[in-house]
């Protein structure tokens with residue numbers, strides 16, 4: 001994977017200059033942002049079934065979730081479907097450009113009215129062929145006389161809260177969720193990345209025998225890169241990381257090895273985009289990872305029990321795709337990421353889960369892992385609130 005030059009990426013600045021400056025400073029000092037102290041959490045947070053159920057209810061069923069990019073719904077009368085923590089979700093854009101989200105469950109008896117994504121004015125349920133317009137209204141009902149006592153207006157698709165935050169699609173899985181409020185602390189820091197035009201070019205998914213927090217944790221520090229990713233990522237990046245928190249959400253960023261040239265160059269001559277990786281992490285469990293040439297989203301959700309989770313990886317193009325060649329080039333970036341996490345990070349996440357289930361008493365998070373400290377403190381206080 002080249003992280004230096006790519007003919008499909010414009011030179012526009014995506015990364016905030018002050019963030020790049022801090023990374024270059026850390027490279028010059030050969031240091032990184034740290035936490036004041038090491039900390040520990042009981043290993044039972046990854047195995048306790050009571051905690052697991054509370055997290056599912058509080059963080060997921062009553063949470064706001066980044067699920068994709070607005071660029072996935074490029075024109076009028078388009079839709080995309082998502083699995084969000086086990087809930088089938090349908091997102092549509094109508095003829096006027098209005099975004100809506102629905103439970104992807106037919107109001108007859110629950111079958112999914114759409115799969116995948118595409119362009120449509122009507123979505124027809126495969127079971128008994130009820131059809132719904134892109135705004136969710138029931139517009140077709142074979143043998144409608146059989147239901148004539150039920151007010152048709154009550155048979156529209158069940159709506160869910162949705163907002164576009166700087167071009168990211170944020171969905172609530174219940175009516176009481178305010179997606180705008182949930183992302184208010186970080187929204188302004190997400191501007192400038194062009195999410196409204198990102199298109200999905202590749203998807204991968206896994207079911208892991210690991211708690212959802214362990215799968216999330218593999219994305220929160222570069223400390224493991226020199227050992228776990230010795231042959232793959234270590235030749236490409238360095239651990240001179242900086243981090244910031246925005247309420248519950250957080251961001252960290254670290255340089256590519258090629259960025260070393262920036263230490264000795266005047267700022268005016270720094271390459272654009274900067275040769276860094278920026279990772280946004282959203283409550284409760286979404287990771288948005290950007291390199292100079294790629295953008296990947298990891299959505300990590302609880303599985304059927306505390307020791308299981310699912311991971312969805314989507315790779316986006318940084319702008320609307322112009323050609324098959326460009327789509328293939330972008331897809332290769334997603335495949336490379338999938339190969340690394342699938343063969344290096346996720347097997348070790350499952351090992352950590354086995355350690356927790358074997359009776360290890362605690363997990364420790366060092367000063368060198370400040371993002372892990374932020375996330376474990378955030379989940380803990382969210383459970384207590």
Ligand code: FES
Pocket residue numbers: 106107108109110111125126127128129130
């Ligand atoms: S379940 Fe959809 S039409 Fe019957």
Ligand SMILES: [Fe+2]
Pocket residue numbers: 218224228229345
């Ligand atoms: Fe990793």
